[in-house]
Amino acid sequence: MSTTVEEQKQQKAFGWAATDQSGTLSPFNFSRRENGDEDVTLKILYCGVCHSDLHVLKNEWGFTSYPVVPGHEIVGVATKVGKNVTNFKVGDRVGVGVLVGSCKTCECCQQDLENYCPQIIFTFNSYNPDGTKTYGGYSDMIVVDQRYVLRFPDNLPLDAGAPLLCAGITVYSSMKYYGMTEAGKHLGVAGLGGLGHVAVKIAKAFGLKVTVISSSPDKESEAINRLEADSFLLSSDPAKMKSAIGSMDYIIDTVSAAHPLLPLLSVLKVNGKLVTVGLPNKPLELPVFPLVFGRKLVGGSDVGGMKETQEMLDFCAKHNIAADIELIRMDEINTAMERLAKSDVRYRFVIDVGNSLSQ
Amino acid sequence: MTGLSEEVRPNKAFGWAAIDTSGVLSPFKFSTRGTGEKDVAFKVLYCGICHSDLHMIKNDWGSSIYPLVPGHEVVGEVTEVGSKVQKFKVGDRVGVGCMVGSCRSCDNCTNNLENYCPEMIFTYGAKYYDGTVTYGGYSNTMVVDEHFVVGIPENLPLDAAAPLLCAGITVYSPLRFYGLDKPGLHVGVVGLGGLGHLAVKFAKAMGTKVTVISTSPSKQKEALENLGADSFLVSRDQDQLRAAIGTFDGIVDTVSAQHPLLPLLGLLKSHGKLVVLGIPEKPLELPAFPLIQGRKLVGGSMTGGMKETQEMIDFAAEHGIKADTEVIAMDYVNAAMDRLLKGDVKYRFVIDIGNTLKSIS
Numbered sequence: 001m002s003t004t005v006e007e008q009k010q011q012k013a014f015g016w017a018a019t020d021q022s023g024t025l026s027p028f029n030f031s032r033r034e035n036g037d038e039d040v041t042l043k044i045l046y047c048g049v050c051h052s053d054l055h056v057l058k059n060e061w062g063f064t065s066y067p068v069v070p071g072h073e074i075v076g077v078a079t080k081v082g083k084n085v086t087n088f089k090v091g092d093r094v095g096v097g098v099l100v101g102s103c104k105t106c107e108c109c110q111q112d113l114e115n116y117c118p119q120i121i122f123t124f125n126s127y128n129p130d131g132t133k134t135y136g137g138y139s140d141m142i143v144v145d146q147r148y149v150l151r152f153p154d155n156l157p158l159d160a161g162a163p164l165l166c167a168g169i170t171v172y173s174s175m176k177y178y179g180m181t182e183a184g185k186h187l188g189v190a191g192l193g194g195l196g197h198v199a200v201k202i203a204k205a206f207g208l209k210v211t212v213i214s215s216s217p218d219k220e221s222e223a224i225n226r227l228e229a230d231s232f233l234l235s236s237d238p239a240k241m242k243s244a245i246g247s248m249d250y251i252i253d254t255v256s257a258a259h260p261l262l263p264l265l266s267v268l269k270v271n272g273k274l275v276t277v278g279l280p281n282k283p284l285e286l287p288v289f290p291l292v293f294g295r296k297l298v299g300g301s302d303v304g305g306m307k308e309t310q311e312m313l314d315f316c317a318k319h320n321i322a323a324d325i326e327l328i329r330m331d332e333i334n335t336a337m338e339r340l341a342k343s344d345v346r347y348r349f350v351i352d353v354g355n356s357l358s359q
Numbered sequence: 360m361t362g363l364s365e366e367v368r369p370n371k372a373f374g375w376a377a378i379d380t381s382g383v384l385s386p387f388k389f390s391t392r393g394t395g396e397k398d399v400a401f402k403v404l405y406c407g408i409c410h411s412d413l414h415m416i417k418n419d420w421g422s423s424i425y426p427l428v429p430g431h432e433v434v435g436e437v438t439e440v441g442s443k444v445q446k447f448k449v450g451d452r453v454g455v456g457c458m459v460g461s462c463r464s465c466d467n468c469t470n471n472l473e474n475y476c477p478e479m480i481f482t483y484g485a486k487y488y489d490g491t492v493t494y495g496g497y498s499n500t501m502v503v504d505e506h507f508v509v510g511i512p513e514n515l516p517l518d519a520a521a522p523l524l525c526a527g528i529t530v531y532s533p534l535r536f537y538g539l540d541k542p543g544l545h546v547g548v549v550g551l552g553g554l555g556h557l558a559v560k561f562a563k564a565m566g567t568k569v570t571v572i573s574t575s576p577s578k579q580k581e582a583l584e585n586l587g588a589d590s591f592l593v594s595r596d597q598d599q600l601r602a603a604i605g606t607f608d609g610i611v612d613t614v615s616a617q618h619p620l621l622p623l624l625g626l627l628k629s630h631g632k633l634v635v636l637g638i639p640e641k642p643l644e645l646p647a648f649p650l651i652q653g654r655k656l657v658g659g660s661m662t663g664g665m666k667e668t669q670e671m672i673d674f675a676a677e678h679g680i681k682a683d684t685e686v687i688a689m690d691y692v693n694a695a696m697d698r699l700l701k702g703d704v705k706y707r708f709v710i711d712i713g714n715t716l717k718s719i720s
Contacts, residue, residue: 285645288638292635
């Protein structure tokens with residue numbers, strides 16, 4: 001786009017934003033660009049509340065630019081499509097995840113790995129090439145380049161499907177990349193929250209044996225009865241951890257609080273893989289001995305590219321996988337954030353934007 | 360030695376052993392077992408000195424059994440083969456690396472990963488099936504199960520081949536396993552010692568572009584002119600580090616001292632791989648953001664299985680890869696250990712066993 005910020009047409013938008021490090025959200029008027037030739041405009045119906053929203057609201061990672069409108073698990077209905085848009089039409093159920101832009105020309109973008117593009121533009125708290133800020137899904141509408149819009153399958157519920165756009169792709173992509181999808185193999189899921197519970201469901205759909213690893217004994221019943229994990233490993237019980245040594249092929253570590261890696265590495269078999277997708281504030285402690293003596297690895301992964309995100313949505317639709325959610329009104333968001341900070345949610349809050357966001 | 364051991368080990372042998380945690384080595388008489396039907400007996404000609412030998416003679420890892428005859432980079436000439444031995448005959452040039460036994464039936468063993476078998480038996484300082492302790496290559500003769508012996512092609516000089524049996528396989532295996540062996544990839548090698556110098560040679564032979572990453576600017580000439588590295592990066596130089604951000608497909612880290620991983624992770628492109636081979640005393644700090652935001656990984660590796668070790672030796676022979684060695688007499692070994700502790704060797708001591716290990720009367 002060659003127009004300057006002043007020349008580019010803007011349209012009114014409304015949402016909830018935080019204006020300082022307290023992270024308290026309140027009604028906020030702002031503007032978005034008009035729908036361009038490549039764009040799709042969504043009327044937002046639901047938006048998942050990701051823990052990253054909370055980290056950014058409170059500037060816990062140190063790069064928040066206020067005012068910030070969070071939200072990157074966005075689903076809605078297309079209300080406008082630009083003249084170059086071929087894959088979407090007005091009325092389509094659509095979603096937007098963690099990114100709304102990338103350079104489109106680098107190696108990563110060419111390999112459908114836009115999420116690793118060095119010039120990635122995040123859905124919120126980021127900057128467009130024209131200098132305007134990006135605002136996320138705690139708002140009434142959003143305008144996004146078609147490349148970063150997803151088609152929401154018909155049989156995926158919009159509200160419970162929203163969290164797949166970040167939590168779902170995060171675990172799906174890491175499992176595919178690290179080759180953790182072989183039926184019959186044994187996967188450990190460390191942490192049972194937004195990411196963890198979706199990991200259990202997706203892993204079961206791949207035919208894996210799944211053990212939930214958690215420090216809270218009261219999650220055992222949840223894990224086995226509600227989420228249908230095959231077993232539960234209490235990480236705070238040294239005897240149980242000892243008997244699990246060398247029993248798992250892979251572990252997805254969704255825990256973002258600081259925690260020791262050695263116990264998890266010990267549970268892996270030789271050639272085992274530990275993939276970390278939680279984003280802890282501080283560095284982790286990495287004992288090298290188990291890596292060397294067992295040829296184990298620790299890798300990271302960060303959401304997924306657009307092609308893979310679509311593939312993930314279609315996979316979840318096919319296997320009837322959606323998140324376990326608690327639907328909230330927009331004006332309940334601050335209370336929800338307080339509860340989220342204490343992990344008091346099973347397992348994702350989703351804001352009923354369509355029915356509860358009003359001026 | 361009990362009566363039982365003498366029955367089990369009828370053949371007299373001699374070597375040099377450490378007898379306590381001072382690690383000082385001295386002449387030592389012992390016995391090897393007879394040549395069983397699957398065994399290969401050979402006269403030791405050369406033995407490389409691995410830094411692990413130094414750790415073991417001083418009991419740094421707490422597992423040493425004294426008297427300890429070190430040495431797991433052993434080459435020699437076959438003197439006798441058992442009746443069921445198929446791959447070797449008398450006179451063949453052979454080598455033995457870090458292990459002399461494994462269970463042969465677990466998943467790892469059946470996948471040619473004997474080095475990861477939970478019942479793997481180290482070449483020295485370990486309990487063997489017959490209840491005896493294994494003695495390594497600082498000795499005149501060894502008897503090893505055929506499965507754990509490799510052949511050394513004629514065109515590889517024995518003294519320069521010895522270090523391949525531990526250092527060589529230790530760097531070759533992860534270059535293959537982590538896919539850092541494709542022509543055109545950019546591979547970094549951190550640390551220029553026994554492991555590092557061979558990592559450079561193998562990576563170059565595999566067609567990758569190699570950069571040596573070191574804290575010492577003085578190693579640059581060596582790296583570029585002697586070892587054939589394509590470039591050199593001084594890791595203490597912030598400007599050089601910054602200019603190289605996101606330019607490496609993989610990095611092989613041979614350093615065992617404590618050191619920060621963050622700068623190395625920053626050097627990797629997205630989807631890059633950091634392979635750690637050295638074992639520091641304490642855990643290292645692993646910042647999660649660079650791993651996650653670039654889908655990078657940190658992985659380990661330890662020696663290699665027998666099939667891959669033979670493959671590595673054949674590859675080295677084909678590409679003319681030899682270790683850079685300082686050949687020493689047996690009685691220099693204690694001085695060599697002192698120098699090794701200070702990293703004062705380019706890049707591996709190799710003991711000329713055949714010519715300098717004198718029998719003990």
